[in-house]
Every structure is written in C-alpha cells, then in structure tokens.
Amino acid sequence: VRYWDEWDVLFPTMQKMKAEGNKVPQFCFWSFNGPSITVVQDLYEKVYKAEKYKDLWFYWDGKPLLLYNATPSVDANGKDIKHPNPNYDPAAKTDPNHPHYGDPEYAEEFYQDYTRAVKEFFTLRNMWWGYYKWAGERFIGMEGNWSFGYDLGDERVRNMDPMDLVSRHNGVREEAAVTPAQHSSSLTGKSWSRAHGQPELNEYDLPVPTHVPWLGKTVENPEGYGIYFQERWDEALAANPQFLYINDWNEWTAGKYQPEEGKTFDFMRRKSPFFFVDQYNSEFNRGIHPMKGGYTDNYYMQMAQNLRRYRGARPIPELSGLKEIAVDGEFDDWKDVAVEYRDTAGDIFHRNYKGYAGLVYTNDSGRNDIITGKVAVGADTVSFYAETAGDLTPHTDSNWMLLLIDADRNHDTGWHGYDFLVNSQVVDEKTSTVMRYADGAWTEAARVPLRYAGKALELAIPRELLGLAGDALSFDFKWADNPADLESSISFCLNGDTAPNRRFNYRCVWKR
Template sequence: MISLFILMSVWGTPAPDKDSADKTPEGGAYTVAHTTASAQPVAGMPEKKEGTHDVGLFYFTWLGQHPGGQKGIYNISQLLQTNPEALYRADDSRHSPLGQYHFWGEPLYGYYNSADPWVITRHIELLTMAGIDYLMLDATNSFYYPEVVTTLLDRLSFFRSQGWPVPKIAFYTNSASGTTVSHIYKRFYASGKHESCWYSPGGKPLIIGITEHNRKASDQTLSGNFKDVVSKDLEQYFDVREAQWPTGIYNKAAFPWISWDYPQRIHKGGVISVSVAQHGPATIVFSDTLHTKGRGYDVLAEKNTTAGVRSGKNYQSQWETVFKNEKRVNNVFITGWNEWVAIKMKNEKGIFFVDAFNEAFSRDIEMMKDGYGDDFYLQTIANIRKFKYNYKERGGGGNKTRIRILDTTLHQWNKAAAWFQDFRGDAIPRNFAGFAPSVHYWDSSARNDIVSIKVTNDKKNLYILVETALPVTAYNVTDRNWMNILLSTGHHEQDFGGFSYIVNRRPGTGGTTSVERSVGSGRWSDTGKARMHIWGNHMQVSIPLRMLKLNHHGTVGIKVADNVTRNADIMDYYITGDSAPIGRLAYLYSLN
C-alpha cells in the first residue's frame, strides 16, 4: 500500500438497545493507517449516497472441510523459497504431496478451519466495519458446507439482534446447480429460521444458479448439454440470477463473480465484478503467472509488476471502472475474502495450481501474516467508502461538558457529544481444530469485553467513558496492556500504527494514570498524567488537551484495547484481547 496516513470514516455504530432508546448512538470509525491515494481526509459520520450502493464479497467456507485433501500444512510461498523442487515434483509425498490442498500464504489467523466460531466472529466484525452488505457463499463446485454455514448464520443472527448491520447471505452455485440449490433450500431456507439473514435486494432471497435461460453464460452450459437447472418451484421462491463465468458468453442478466475483460462489463441491476487478481483469458491456472493478471498487474503497461503487488495496482484499476461508471453501477461484487488454498494437480505439461499460487497471484483480501498484512483490507474500506458514502466535515459546537471523574452517576454523560458502540460478545476464547490434524488453535487472551465508549470535552480536557460487559478486571500492577486508550491526533512520523498517544499503560496511585507519546518502534515516552476512576463495569478518564497538543477544536481518533498480547505490533490488535474498534481502526471524535 502507498504510505499515506488519512482519516477515513467506516460504518461502525448499531441502533441502540431498548434500555438506551432515549439516546441515539453516533459516531463511526476510521483507519489511521496507510491506504490508497484515492481516498480523501474526512471527519464525522458518513452519509449514504442516494440510490442503491451495495457491496458484496465472495466468501469461502471450505477450509478444513475436505479431510482427504488436507493431511498437512503445505505453503506454496514457503516452498518456493526453501524447497521449490518439492513443489514441482509429483512424487514428493512428504513436503508437497500431489492431490493435497496447498496454502498460497499464511492467514493472519493461522491455518484455520472455516468452522471456527472465533474466526467467524472476527470476520463478521471486520466486514461489518468495512461496510459489506452481503456475503456470497461459494457453492460453485456443489459443496455448500452446512456445518460452517450454520455457525456463520448463528453468529450473524447474534450480532444482528444487537442492532448491527451485519452482512446478509446469498449463495453462488454453478456445477450441478439445480441439485445444489435444492439442497441449500432444504437445509437453510425452508424452515424460515434465518429469514433475517438472506440478501434479498429484489424482495426474494437472491441465489446465483443456472436455469434454462443461462444462454451459455456459465462454463457448464457452453456445450449445450447441461440439464441440472434450478427447478420452476425454486425459481418462484428465489430471485435466481444466472451464473456468469469469465469463459462464458456475456449475458447481461447474469451475475459475474470475476471478469477477464477490462474494463469489466456491467450487468443487469448495475452489477459489476471487482477482483483483486484475475487468471486468464489464456489460462485458468494461477501458477502460470505469465498469462494471468496478478495483484501487481499494471493496466497501462499491460504487464505484471512486482512493485505493484503491495500497492494493489490491479485491484484499484478494477475499482476505477466502478467510479468511472458510478451512475450505472449499483452493486459491486468483490472477489474475494478467504479462499487461501489450491490443490496441487498434474497434467501432461506438469504441476499446476488453479485460483491461488502466491502473494502476487491470489485473490484474498483477508489479512495475511507478514506479506501484505492488512493492506488489502484497508484498500477495500477506502473504496467502499468512496462508492457508498458522501463525506462532509462535521462542524464544532454542541454541548461542552465537564465530567466529574469521581462521580459514578451516569446521568452526567447524558449530554455527551458522541457515543460509540462495539460488538458485545466478540471477546471470546479460541479452542478449535485448524485446517489439518496437526494444527489446533487456543487463545485465552479475551478478558474485558468492551461494549461502548462515550466521549465529550470541555476547553481543558478530553473525557472518555468506557463500558465493559462485566466488571472491569483488577489491575495486577505489572500489565502494560490493561484497558489502554490509544489516541490519533494526526499523522506524525513516529506514530504507532497511526496512533500518537497511549493512556493507561502505567496506572498510578491517587486516581492518576500515564499518558505516553509514541517515539517509534512500539516504544513510548512519558508525557504526563491523566485522571482515572473505575467502578463496576465502567472506566472514566480525563485527559488534558494540552498534553495531546490539542485545543478544543479539530478531531481525534480513539481506540480502547485490553490485553492485546503483542501490543507493540499493530496487527495483533486484530487478534488477541479485545479492541474497540478492531485492528487498526479507530473512532473519530470531533472536539467541540
């Protein structure tokens, strides 16, 4: 990604619960890190553009679900560096067996199993914050992974009951389409249990399949002999859109998951495909890197560039098609989030991998360990914000509120300038099998579940009220990661992941706590003292504005984090403990 620090609004506040119906939450979140140059600095709540501006994401539920093909962990990128001969041999049964799934790289959450509720919970939070409207579940090979999907639907329903605008769900079928749609209907739709989860832009649940009207748009119908079409009865229940394959004949009424054309074609309803990388049109084999368009493909130069991989050059060019046709595009479908693996196969030409190969030739946006980190996640957020929202600077004014730190009556916060909510129930332990039998993941770092943050200020102080689901755990005198508050006050060269200050790494005596300034490399230097009071499930803090080099105007980014294990690594704020909001994001507050 281009190293450019910006403020970028991100959807991040659900409707209030019944107990707080007299007070509407406001706020949002923004990234405080490097992202695409096309984004502009903004502040305040995003306002949705008029008309439909939906964004969907191809979501894969297959990791860990094919025991015969996942006897171990095989990483193509690692093999290319350490043992390329094994990768390209058909008879290496130890290091790189034929017929086994190979990861192109390691996900940030490890070599996980798609059914892991801890991972699913993180995904829901990340994608909700990004502004994703629907997840299109991959059932193109007739597998639809009911156990994984059931867990996904249950977690989505749980967070939707809190008022969060979590993504809706649809399925993309292709091979054995009629049979697959029938199975999916019986397993998930017939009971009506998850009615609120279905993505239904036209009133009926959307599903992608093949009917008699496909017109050779799918690879399955090109020969003209395909008979396994969606039944007439299910055509009545579903809003069936035809599967559009990149090798198929263009059908305007179909729904594309990827396009080998550039600029991409726009389909009925203003649907357009946006993908991180594309194989073809000469080959569907991603390991044939000469004939594919990887992450670093330069449209103008018509070639892949190593320098363009981390900047998401190819992905951005796909988004530019959207922005050039904004009046015609209503629905952007992104490929994809979490595919991660490809089977090692062999033909007369040798070893090959389809759909994923390495960092440059893969289509995943989900954060990876090392490599591109969270670059593609932040790039996705930047483009979704530009597509879906209008931004305008929120002016000052409003109530200037002085908070009495030792006052435990919450009514003094009734006129707070901003109220931000975090996911309740996201701070859960992890104990689940990984992708292969040799892998199991444990994480017990979840401690204080941060559920809301209120913010206000007067001329001298910034006041923050943090609420947790249960009483705040006691400080153990040694932790440096206990109920920290990170603050972004604008780009500074030595900021930590975009944050300039951290509060409460070193709680003191007499109701005081530390304020420290980032000096680079995850290190902090003492700046002064703030006042703090904790009672029950609330923490109240007063921070002098002069200490932050702020006056009572402008904006500040706020993150509260507890028990982040590797707290000198900004990426760990996606993984351990609880961060509100997750990862590199922060809540944006306008000083009055």
C-alpha cells in the first residue's frame, strides 16, 4: 500500500510549517507486508531518486533510513510472496543488444531481492513486531532486527532480560520499542504489568481498580495512567539505546475480525464469534494521541515527559536586571527584552471535515494566533507582552487573550494550579482585571493598565499582588485566546489558541 494522495498533502504541509518557523519531524518509510520489494522500489524511484521532499528525509548512519522486510518471501499473511517488477522488459532477457540484457532487475518479471540501488542508497533495518521467532528464526533482540513492540504475551519474551529485548547493531544497543500497550488479541492492555499481568476486566472489558506503581495507590479507570507505557519507558531509558521507536500515535481503525464460520476465538477471556487485534477500547489500543473525554491527553503528556528524560531539555532562559515598561501601546521598550516565549505559528486553522458514520467535524474557534510573548520584571511590577500573527480582534470578544499565572508554581493551589486570571473581564481598551482564584471561584483582585494595537498587547501587574517579592523569582504562565469555557485544563486543548500548546506552561525565571 502506498498513500500518495495523503503524502502529497502531508509533506507539503510540513514544508509550509517549516517555512513559517515551526519545528517539524522528518520522515522515513516502512514496508513489510505484501510485495514489499515492489513498494520499496516505487518509493525509491518516485521520492528518493526524484529528490522529492529531501529536506524532510530522516537520515541514520549517513543515509536515508528505510525500515523493511529482510525476509520478503514471508509476511504476516503467509509465505511465497511475489514482488512484481515495474521495470520488467521481456527483451532484457532475450535481446543481447538490450542495454539491460541479462540483468535480473529488468529481465525478471518478479523481484527476488531488493535492487542494488536500494541497498546502496539506504540505511536498511529489518522492522517487525518483537516476536521470539519470526520466519523460522530467532527475532527479538537479534543483530539488525528492530521491533515496533514486544510480544510480552509470549512467556519466552516476557522472561527475557529487558536489556536483551533491545535491538543491536554492530554490538551496540541501537533501538528500543516503547508502546502504550500491546494487542487486545493477546490480552495485553494499557494496565498490564510484568508483576501482575492483565487486571481483571469488568462487563465492558475495561480494567477494575488497579494499583499504579508510579503513583503508589489503587485507582479507578487505570487505563488512563500509563502502567504498561511507563514500564516500557523505564526499561528503554535504562538501556539508553541510540534510537527509540514509539508506537504509535494512532491507528485510526478498530478492525473486527471473524474466525471461520461456526468457530469461535478466545477473546477477552471468553469464547467469542469475533475478535479485535489492535484497537478495541480505551484499555486495548496503542494510541498515544489525545482523545475526547476519558484520559484526554495523558499519554501525550507522559510521552513528552519521558522524551525529556531520554533526550534532555534545554535550560530555561533566565531574565536578569530590572526592566520598567510603560504600558502605553508603543511597545518600543520591549525591543531590548531578549527572552521570548514562542508558540506554534499557524495553528488556528478552522476545521470542516467528514468523520465516521456521516458525522462532520467543524471547529471555527481559531481567532488570534499567538506566536510569541515576553516578560519584564520591574521594581514594583511584572509586565507581559504578547504578539499575534495577525491584527488582534477587539477586546470585547469572548475569552479574549486570557493570561493565566501560577504564581507559586504549585499545581495543588488555584484553578489547576493557576492563581490569577487576567483579561477574563476587560473593562475597556485601556483597563483590564486580575482575578484571583480562592474558595473555588474567581473574584476580582485588581484592575491593571492594558494597551493593544495591531498585533501586540501589553499589560502590567503589581508584584505585591502576585506575591513575587525579592531579588529572585520564578512563576509559570500561559496565554489563551477563545477557549469555549474554563471547565478544565483540557478546555485549552479544544478551541482557540494557547501559548504554549495544550497543558504546558511557560516558566519565567528572574534574578536582579
């Protein structure tokens, strides 16, 4: 399968985002089932040989990486797989004057092996599920075999030292797989652990209350706490390989399969006339992508946290010295404030797209595209600056350019950690309010100067009000425009724009 139509939308979009200053991923291809040699040759000729989207190619060991089937005669559906040769020319087999006479890459109707060009051009790695054996040979943890997950439902794999699951190349730990779960068909879900296996399931095939090791207590809905995911992260981080393969962002389809007519399948600890393999419900799926309701973006946040443990993170930039800002709408005094708090550009596009079963998903809440912000600490005030991609809409708009501040950096105080909310009630074009969260409600604490013009906005808040005294301070903050409501922190993820994205915050660190 090749997804040319989708790629011709995805890759130019990535290039457009890159040109706008956003960080974008790089890509490589993976081909395994079916006529994989044919697919790989097609990719080589139409993408790589043509140097298409070259700035987005992912390189490994100095060459573009290609994940492939090193035993192409065998795939998940069987063996003796045929690989049609698109460059086949019968004359190359019979005509001595043919420029490719006798060359099997042109003279044979079906490929028997990957072409010389493919072998020379790519860094090749054999990628498949981490079975103990595949195609009659030991697979998991063997030299050159990458895995996109481990078959921990198999006792032989489960009993291996986690370090031995890691793929090696030239004796070096090269690749480890990190997945949020395994398969519903093997009963290895998001709450599975090495110590306790798969928890008991209720009538909805969801786990009963289960102990979460990293939390140290038993919880309802354990599928939202990443038990299996964190075990794989901890094992991978201990191995510290050169490469992590995280599987997966989404798989989109929940495939319902039926055994042969009149037969049943062992599924969810019962005999069933059908079964699911990959996606089934909120316990049995490998999705990391955020969901509406349920555990929302827990797996995304867990992934981000562990990626920082693996790759490290840049030090937080620090502000120093007093900087007085005149809140006058001129903005010139912000030019020498070097530290910027940047956000993704172009993320307020509207949505209108068909979904499953005739549903149409629409969202036109994107309004002010916040792209950067600044902070200045004066003797008596903390000043804030925000800039948008286009001209700001009027301050009379609903939930307009909200500023949330976690002054004590304590998530257990305030509203989801936020102690102050600015601009929820804008008095006029020169005055806004600061709301304080106490006793479960927002109440007005002060009125502060505000100015905005064109693409920029500035305001100043007394340090005493925020509790930010002394010659050194730090606090967290976040900008948000046009969330539909402030019912939970997930409200920032669904509508309008936030800076930074989702549930993340900026941290301001200052010393005199």
